[in-house]
Structure formats: structure tokens, C-alpha cells
Amino acid sequence: MRLTRSLIPTLKETPAEAQIASHRLMLRAGLVRQTAAGIYAWLPAGLRVLRNIGQVVREEQDAIGCQEVLMPTLQPADLWRQSGRYDAYGPEMLRVKDRHERDLLYGPTNEEMITDLLRQSVKSYRELPQMLYHIQWKFRDEVRPRFGVMRGREFLMKDAYSFDLDYAGAVLSYRRMMLAYMRTFQRLGVKAIPMVADTGPIGGDLSHEFIILAPTGESGVFFDAGFEEIDWLAADFDASKPEDLERFFTQMTSLYAATDEKHDAAAWAKVPADRRREGRGIEVGHIFYFGRKYSEPMGLTVAGPDGAQIIPEMGSYGIGVSRLVGAVIEASHDEAGIIWPDSIAPFRAAILNLKQGDATTGAICETLYAKLGANALYDDRDERAGVKFNDADLMGHPWQIVVGPRGAANGKVELKRRAGGERVELSVEDALARVLGA
Structure with a gap:
């Protein structure tokens, strides 16, 4: 592309509304322009970065057998009433009515819709497990959108969902996705550390946040240097083999990692001093097992080998694609500007x-x-x-x-x-x- 024919409106001065480095540099480098509070138009160079990140995410999802779909941004409110979340979700949900006075919402996430699609399509245990994903725009009406694309109201997200016959199968799907995430972030040129996250009323330990290290991150993090030393792309973990997934997960969980909210001083003291790392980080992904939280109230069942109905076990797996653009810049810039990793740069x-x-x-x-x-x-x-x-x-x-x-x-x-x-x-x-x- 010739710069004289391009829409890349760089700025010499820092816009007054930019509070953090990524917001400042995305505006100055002509990647985005704000159209409303927390809502951004992606200009040609910014869109190229967004697509490059999406392509890496897509390739790693495909590599583990996760199938791509595309669900609509507008969802019927009735699906959310079936799950019990329509009234409980809160003011972050943008609720609208069509000309026939039917209640709709601009999707903040897709658990209900994907469960309904499986409810319509899958009838037998032979059709499970299933893993499905899409890369789609979401909307959450943040009370105080700030920090540019890091905490906007409209954002691009990869959300994936797994459906398994039992808990053991759900664990394999979870571990398979976790391995895909580690490979994805390495390909994007960033260091991401998985941190055990709260699972709420479901309990257990199958929930992890993925934190990119950045000096301006909102969370303090403590982790074993082993996470930085592993080459996830070269490691001989076969995502199709349960024994490899077990070995992978054992290696992951043997290394200490925690945000400041969940930091365990006693466990930290057991990590050799030369392997302790501290810093700050930005959440860019979250994976979560939630069992039958949606499949049961929404009536998703499949016939088992004996004809009895089985309620599938589910998990969800998110990566903030547009948030990653800001997070990468936060982790990789200097006083002169952005330093893009080769894999996602708008131009090589x-x-x-x-x-x-x-x-x-x-x-x-x-x-x-x-x-x-x-x-x-x-x-x-x-x-x-x-x-x-x-x-x-x-x-x-x-x-x-x-x-x-x-x-x-x-x-x-x-x-x-x-x-x-x-x-x-x-x-x-x-x-x-x-x-x-x-």
C-alpha cells in the first residue's frame, strides 16, 4: 500500500482522552477512531491487525478440531429467559424491541444461543463430543468505558463452547483448549500466564484466566519462570491423545501462578528464589467449565447407549481479539511508538x-x-x-x-x-x- 493513497491518519500530539499507552498509540498511529463512548471504528491498518490476530486464533482452534460457526449479534430474549439470565444479567445487557414488540438483546456472550443450536441439531450420544467457536462482535454497556479498546462497550471476541457426555470428557475438552491457548499466545508473540480463576457456585478448579505481562497491567501477578521457558509450539503434546493432555495439564499446574488477589505466600515461598517472577498483567482470555448450568434448564439432552436421556456437560472459552490489540501494544512499545510482533503487524x-x-x-x-x-x-x-x-x-x-x-x-x-x-x-x-x- 502506498502511504499517499492510504487512510492512515497519524497524529503528532497525544489526544487528551487517551489515558494509557495503547489508547494513545492506537489513536496516534491511525488504527482506530472513536465514534461513541466505548465504541471504535477500525481504520485500514487497525483492521489488518485485528484480522491477523483473528487468523492465528482461528488456526489454533481448527487445529484441535473446534468447528467455526457464526452466530448473530442479536439474540431472542426468550433464550435467556429459559436459562434464567435475562433478568439477572444486569444493565450491561443492551435490550431492544423489534417492530413487533418482540424482546431482543445485543449479545454479550453466546452460551444460550449455542445451547439452543445444539438442542436443535444433536440427538444421540454418538454425535458428542462437539466443540464450536466463532469470532463475533459483542456488546456490554459498561458504566464507565475507558482505556480505548481495553475496556470498550463493543468488542470482538472469540468464544468457543464444548459439549461432552460426562465430566471426564469435559475435562479433556478443557485441557485441549488450554493447550490451544498457550500455542495461540506464543504465536501472537506475547507471554501469557494461565492463572487459576474463581469458578463461583460450580466449584472445582476448572477455570483459568490468561494474563499477558505488561507494566501497565491492572493485576499484579506472581509466577514460576517455567512458564516463560516452555516452547509450546515445539512441545510434543498431541491434543488428540488423553495421555498427552494429562501430561500437559500436570506440567501446567505444577508451576506456581497467581494474581495478587489469589496469591499464596506459603506456596510462593516454595518456589526457588531464582525462578520467582513478579509483574503486572492484562487479562486477554478466560476458559471455564460450568457443567449443566445451561444444558439442563434449556432442555438439551441426547439419547444414551441404553436410550436414557443424557444432559451434556459444557464449557466456554473466550479470547478478547480486539482487547488483544491493546494488550499487545501495552506489552510491546517504547517512547517512539508501537513495536509489533511479526505475526500480527499490519505491514511487515x-x-x-x-x-x-x-x-x-x-x-x-x-x-x-x-x-x-x-x-x-x-x-x-x-x-x-x-x-x-x-x-x-x-x-x-x-x-x-x-x-x-x-x-x-x-x-x-x-x-x-x-x-x-x-x-x-x-x-x-x-x-x-x-x-x-x-
Whole structure:
């Protein structure tokens, strides 16, 4: 994409309403614009990041056999009355009526709707287990929306749901999803620590929050360094094998991790001193087993082997896709701007032409642009070099290919790595190989 033809409205000054780094940088880098309190329009570069995150999430869900569906944003109130949540949910739910005076709601979550879909579609124990997910917009009418997309009213979420015949099957689904989450966050280039979360009246220990480490996080966290050392993508855990899932979960739960609200000083003291890590973090995911909380009141049953009706056991699994954009920036930025992980950056590289109108620099830039295609943002503006450098750092492209007249005369360009700031002079071919092969 050529910057002269792009809608990427960068800002030099920090907007007054931006209270945290991610909100400030998302506005300044031209990723989003607020349209109402807690509601944002995603501009082209921001939408590219959102889609890149969604694609990584989607691929890891598919890898464990979770099937993608797409449920509507508007839901019939009657489904929520069947579960007992319609009146209990509170003012965060946006309730509306259609022209026929039927009660509807803008979905804050989808337990009722997915249970109804299974109720209509699944009749026999042979059709279970099932795992289904979608990536869809949600709405919760926060009383005080703040911090940009970190705590907005409208947000993009991956929510998945599992249906199993018994508790043992539900545990396997839970562990399978937990493994998928660890792989997802590693692919997104962030460190995520699973923390045991409250399960409420259901009890047990099958609820975990996933916390991304960030200095500006809202929660204090304590964890064993082992979480940072494990390569979840290379680990030999096969999500289709119960014994591997057992081994994975045992390894996970053997490492101490807790938020400040659930911190156990005595257990923390048993962690070797050189392995203790403390910091702050942002919740970006939550997985939860809730048994028959929805399947029973909504009448979801399947015929068992003997013909008797079985009420399936359920779990739900959420990842805040739009929240992750803000969380990644909180965890990965400096004073100059965003530092995108390669996997989710809107553009892999920025091409900076330092002498617009010069035939030699222009020819090299056009060659780079043709080879990189959609991977590159070509800054072809008639602007000073300093403006181009500042905007490239602000927008956080993993690579900057700097084409100046002195180097261009010798067929050379300067390649800068945004993370770390290393610079090296290379031939055009070598620079392309570095950018495309990293």
C-alpha cells in the first residue's frame, strides 16, 4: 500500500482522552477512531491487525478440531429467559424491541444461543463430543468505558463452547483448549500466564484466566519462570491423545501462578528464589467449565447407549481479539511508538524513500514494493526524512527499509529492525530475503 493513497491518519500530539499507552498509540498511529463512548471504528491498518490476530486464533482452534460457526449479534430474549439470565444479567445487557414488540438483546456472550443450536441439531450420544467457536462482535454497556479498546462497550471476541457426555470428557475438552491457548499466545508473540480463576457456585478448579505481562497491567501477578521457558509450539503434546493432555495439564499446574488477589505466600515461598517472577498483567482470555448450568434448564439432552436421556456437560472459552490489540501494544512499545510482533503487524515492512522524485531511489523503492506487495507500506510522501522515520517508528512496522540517494547509488539500502533498533546496510536482494524470511 502506498502511504499517499492510504487512510492512515497519524497524529503528532497525544489526544487528551487517551489515558494509557495503547489508547494513545492506537489513536496516534491511525488504527482506530472513536465514534461513541466505548465504541471504535477500525481504520485500514487497525483492521489488518485485528484480522491477523483473528487468523492465528482461528488456526489454533481448527487445529484441535473446534468447528467455526457464526452466530448473530442479536439474540431472542426468550433464550435467556429459559436459562434464567435475562433478568439477572444486569444493565450491561443492551435490550431492544423489534417492530413487533418482540424482546431482543445485543449479545454479550453466546452460551444460550449455542445451547439452543445444539438442542436443535444433536440427538444421540454418538454425535458428542462437539466443540464450536466463532469470532463475533459483542456488546456490554459498561458504566464507565475507558482505556480505548481495553475496556470498550463493543468488542470482538472469540468464544468457543464444548459439549461432552460426562465430566471426564469435559475435562479433556478443557485441557485441549488450554493447550490451544498457550500455542495461540506464543504465536501472537506475547507471554501469557494461565492463572487459576474463581469458578463461583460450580466449584472445582476448572477455570483459568490468561494474563499477558505488561507494566501497565491492572493485576499484579506472581509466577514460576517455567512458564516463560516452555516452547509450546515445539512441545510434543498431541491434543488428540488423553495421555498427552494429562501430561500437559500436570506440567501446567505444577508451576506456581497467581494474581495478587489469589496469591499464596506459603506456596510462593516454595518456589526457588531464582525462578520467582513478579509483574503486572492484562487479562486477554478466560476458559471455564460450568457443567449443566445451561444444558439442563434449556432442555438439551441426547439419547444414551441404553436410550436414557443424557444432559451434556459444557464449557466456554473466550479470547478478547480486539482487547488483544491493546494488550499487545501495552506489552510491546517504547517512547517512539508501537513495536509489533511479526505475526500480527499490519505491514511487515515500511519502505522509506528519503528523496522523493529521485530516479535512482524511486526505482529501488518500486522494486522493493513490487516484491513485497501487501507485506509493505511504501512511504512515498513528499516529506522530510525525520517525519518518515518518526511515523515508521510510531506505526511499529517490524522492518524499515530506508532508501537514500547515497546508498542507492551503490545499489544498497539500510534495513532497520524496529525491535532492538539494529541497522545494517544490504543489497536490495539481501534486504528482501531478510524481511521475507524472518
